[in-house]
Amino acid sequence: MFGGGGMNPRKMKQMMKQMGIDVTELDAEEVVIRTADEELVFSDVQVTRMDAQGQETYQVVGEPEVHEAGGSAGVVEAGDEDETDAETGGDAAIPEDDVELVATRAGVSKGDAREALEAEDGDLAAAIARLE
Known part of the structure; x- marks a missing residue:
């Protein structure tokens, strides 16, 4: 999740629940972020979804492989x-x-x-x- 300055993780979850913040760990296999200049491909990744007052935020933790956009080193998706x-x-x-x-x-x-x-x-x- 994220640091709580040494706070007990159980207490942190309890406080977040009281504030209406729901945190879910996603079992993601891969995350691809495409920009105009490059692709960031996270293969070994930890993804957390946080829902606070109807606004979903995703946190991606891991080391990406960087590929030039439009290059031949792009990611091939199933069926492509x-x-x-x-x-x-x-x-x-x-x-x-x-x-x-x-x-x-x-x-x-x-x-x-x-x-x-x-x-x-x-x-x-x-x-x-x-x-x-």
């Missing part, structure tokens, strides 16, 4: 194996998640987002900048 072969040159070279991300960030259609990604060789930041 055919989308990661950049040598095919077709629509399969650009993952659908990347297309959706660019379309959302730039406020354009998926078709326009895919065209920008193909023009920028899959570089998410460059594709978004191109469309803005």
Whole structure:
């Protein structure tokens, strides 16, 4: 959980419950944080969810592997194996998640987002900048 300055963990949980704060440990296998510049992949991770007055907050503890965004060292999710072969040159070279991300960030259609990604060789930041 988090430090209580030497406070008994049981007492800490009891006080948090009185304040309406619910803390739950999640059995997460992997956490991926994608930014415009990089991906942070936490494989051996501890995740805690805290619900306070209807607002959920997640705490991620662990050492991430850092991958460049849009690079060939990306994470392959189940069912996406055919989308990661950049040598095919077709629509399969650009993952659908990347297309959706660019379309959302730039406020354009998926078709326009895919065209920008193909023009920028899959570089998410460059594709978004191109469309803005």
